[in-house]
Each structure stands twice: as structure tokens, then as C-alpha cells.
Amino acid sequence: MMSRRSLKSSSGRWLLASCTVAALAACSGSKAPPPSPLQANPATVQTGVAWTQKLPAEVNFPLQVATVGNEIVVADSRGNVQAMQANSGAMLWQASVGKGISAGVGSDGTTAAVVTDRNELVALRAGKEQWRIPLDTRVYTAPLVAGGRVFVLGADRSVSAYDGGNGFRLWTQKARAADDGLVLRQGSLLTAAGGALLAGVSGRVVAFNPDNGTPLLQLNVASARGGTDVARMGDVLAPASREGGSLCTRTFQAGVSCASLAGGNTLWSQPSTGSTGISGDAQIVVGSDDSGNVVAWERASGNPAWANSTLRYRGLSAPLVAGNAVLVGDAQGYVHVLARQNGALANRVATDGAPIRVAPVLAGSSVIVVGSKGTVTAIQAR
Numbered sequence: 001m002m003s004r005r006s007l008k009s010s011s012g013r014w015l016l017a018s019c020t021v022a023a024l025a026a027c028s029g030s031k032a033p034p035p036s037p038l039q040a041n042p043a044t045v046q047t048g049v050a051w052t053q054k055l056p057a058e059v060n061f062p063l064q065v066a067t068v069g070n071e072i073v074v075a076d077s078r079g080n081v082q083a084m085q086a087n088s089g090a091m092l093w094q095a096s097v098g099k100g101i102s103a104g105v106g107s108d109g110t111t112a113a114v115v116t117d118r119n120e121l122v123a124l125r126a127g128k129e130q131w132r133i134p135l136d137t138r139v140y141t142a143p144l145v146a147g148g149r150v151f152v153l154g155a156d157r158s159v160s161a162y163d164g165g166n167g168f169r170l171w172t173q174k175a176r177a178a179d180d181g182l183v184l185r186q187g188s189l190l191t192a193a194g195g196a197l198l199a200g201v202s203g204r205v206v207a208f209n210p211d212n213g214t215p216l217l218q219l220n221v222a223s224a225r226g227g228t229d230v231a232r233m234g235d236v237l238a239p240a241s242r243e244g245g246s247l248c249t250r251t252f253q254a255g256v257s258c259a260s261l262a263g264g265n266t267l268w269s270q271p272s273t274g275s276t277g278i279s280g281d282a283q284i285v286v287g288s289d290d291s292g293n294v295v296a297w298e299r300a301s302g303n304p305a306w307a308n309s310t311l312r313y314r315g316l317s318a319p320l321v322a323g324n325a326v327l328v329g330d331a332q333g334y335v336h337v338l339a340r341q342n343g344a345l346a347n348r349v350a351t352d353g354a355p356i357r358v359a360p361v362l363a364g365s366s367v368i369v370v371g372s373k374g375t376v377t378a379i380q381a382r
Helices: 021-027
Strands: 005-008 014-017 047-054 066-068 071-075 080-085 091-096 101-107 112-116 120-125 128-134 144-146 149-153 158-163 169-174 190-193 196-201 204-208 215-220 236-243 246-251 255-260 265-271 278-280 284-288 294-298 304-308 320-322 325-329 334-339 345-350 361-363 366-370 375-381
Touching: 047 345, 066 101, 066 361, 071 101, 071 361, 080 101, 080 112, 120 149, 144 190, 149 196, 158 196, 190 236, 196 236, 215 265, 246 278, 255 284, 294 325, 320 361, 325 366, 325 375, 334 375, 345 375
Parallel strands: 101 144, 236 278, 278 320
Antiparallel strands: 005 014, 047 375, 066 071, 071 080, 080 091, 101 112, 112 120, 120 128, 144 149, 149 158, 158 169, 190 196, 196 204, 204 215, 236 246, 246 255, 255 265, 278 284, 284 294, 294 304, 320 325, 325 334, 334 345, 361 366, 366 375
């Protein structure tokens, strides 16, 4: 099923797009290509479900699973937030923010933060609400909790910092004018690196001083394309991959690129029409495009390493590189385990059959996947 994304126009209206790039044929009236049939499962890598937990409600917002050591924090669309042990699924705490959630979860292991669909930033500790403040913009990117502060990337392309203890706003920077094209209802890059705050804004990665919001560096990772707002969309998507001073990202509809944070320059860029983030390690970067191809590039050069085209039109999530495996979910609730070396299918795990749109994450020794019906599944691959 095609995902639905909300787009904000330059006039301030919120537009609902039911077409992904891969589904343009269906949106124009043509029949969408059928998903590729499942291959026989070779089961060459031992893989299994360690545990499952069910959230009280579905997940139909751009959830980003927070991981800190052996703890994960997840949330559903009705405002329920839960922390669990990654190795067992045991509940650590749970809370309700009383409203639907548009973005989350951010956590440093002490403070967890979400944004409600009424534009409220809410901070929780051990399942208890610490503070709640109104925001001036919609938010679709999970807050970043780090250094005793909560950082927020708004849909108006503003970046703000709040005191983690009381919610007092410390600073705000508008990275670009609010009427600059459209923005996806999807998580964008917001992370910390080398003492700086990195935010993905309109085809750029902007580094800020986290103490006062002063811009430090700007990396252009994509250029404007076409003459319409939709064609010019260049959101830098989450998740991204950082290894030391190398930052690799996907820009919506444009491509995958790697940049040097130290030098402030793009090292390479490869065209790849996609709408999900990427994953990587010190050697490779992996992404799934809108047609369902899973592609790996050499991190240092950008040269193609391998490609798997057996999952085309299966509605893939962002992939996860975990050890010797690459894991990616699909719209039928399967998690495909590919060999990191060559991309060949190594195993397959079925969840509850609901689409997996949330990027898998590694927590401890478990890979955590969340389906749209709210089922949280821990997978272990050996």
C-alpha cells in the first residue's frame, strides 16, 4: 500500500500526497506493478524472533525508535510512550501524553521527548511528564536529546534548543525561510557529531553550535531540480550514516552522498530515487530505492558494491547494516536478511503481516522493528 505524506506548501497550506516516487504510474491511473514474489528462503544465517510486544495503538506517524544501550523507547499514534529492555522486551516504564504524536522518540536514557499533533513538545522521565511547552510549527522529526538539552527541527526549517530540565527555550535558528517549497511529513536528519548539532535542511546539512545556535558549517548534498515545488523538494532524510568524520545521507528524490565533516565538502554523490534513509558502516553505505532495489555503495569512493533487485515493489523500509547482515522490512511485514558482503538473501522473518515503515534499529544484540499495527519485534541474526 502506498504511504501517505503531508506536504507544506509555500503559502502555508498542508497538502496530502498519496504518491511516492515509485508509485507515479499508479497515481497517474496506471496499474501499480505487483510486488516481486518471495524467493525460497535459503536460511543460511541463523535468524529468529527473540520477543514481541504490542503497543496499545497503531503507528501511523514517522516514528524513530530511540536506543540507549539496552533500552529502547517507542510510541504509538495515540500518545502512548513505552520504554523496554532490548534483550527481553520487559517493560521499563510507560506513559501517555494524552494526544496523538507527530514526531518521536528522542531519548538520552534519562529524558525522553516527543511532539504531539497539537504542536506540543513533551519531556518524560521514568514515565512521568516533566514539562510540556507549545511550539510554533509542526514537527515530523524526532527530537534529539543530548547534553541536557532537547533539540527540535521544525517543518518550517527552524532549529531550536530547549533546556532538558524545564523546557526553557535556549535559542532558535531559522535555517531557511518558511515559504521555501514543500516539506515531507517524514523524519529528517537531526543528530550530534563532533560537538556540533547537524540538521538536514533543503538539500543541505547545516552544523550548529549546540550552545548558542551559531551556524558553523554548511554542506550542500543536493541541488534543486525542476521548476515546481515538488520537483525541488530536497529533504535530507533520516536515518543517515556517520562514521568518524564521514557523513552519508539520502536526499529525497535525488540521491545518496557522502561528505567530509572536517573538510566541509561532498566526497561523492550517486543518483538514487528514494524516500527512505540509509544505513552503513566503515566500508559500505546501503539504501533501498523507491522501486525496491537494495543498493550498496563503497563508503570511500561511492562506487557500487552490490545490488539486490529481488524485492522490487515490496514497499521497503530503510535498511539497517548490522554486523554481517543487512536487514530491511517490507509492506507485508517481512524482514529480509541480506548478506552484507554481496546482498544475497540469507534469511527471512515474518512479523504480524503489517507494513514495516519504521527504520529498523540495533539495540544491544537485537534488531528492533516496528510494524504499522504497533507490534514491536526483536530479531537476532547470528
